[in-house]
Amino acid sequence: MKKIGIIMGSDSDLPIVEKAIDTLKEYQVPFEVHVYSAHRTPAQARAFAENARANGFGAIIAAAGKAAHLAGALAACTTLPVIGLPIKSSTLDGIDALLSTVQMPSGIPVATVAIDGAVNAALLSLEILSVSEPELADKLEKARKAGTEKVLAKDRELSATYNV
């Protein structure tokens, strides 16, 4: 199976990124985690992206806060799907990172999830891999059904309490 690359701009992003890591672990999908910054270690970030396809990656999650150009910088150097994960910073609540990540000019796509949306970033990367991995597709389908059932159970519970 292809690997997921998880790149974060700083280890200060790790508390959020860990939720993506946990989700990938849950699905037993291979991944690699790195701290590469678009501005502090641009050469390493570029080398990772340029070699990612040859190194067996199928999708890349790029987490960054503030002027979050990491996802775009990686996407510029690979045609693998790049998922941007904007991280909430203390000053502008992550709006800065969201806009820097999502507003990519035509030609270099970045699929951006919500601010701190680490679980969805992981799930989206799994959905990308699932296109050629039927077992993974099956696991995602089962999890989606279980999620639906959980909400319906809550509805039954609330209905029994209030709709008498």
Ligand code: RP5
């Ligand atoms: C970005 O700047 C990182 O992704 C991080 O979210 C933010 C702050 O980094 P540190 O100053 O905490 O290392 O590059």
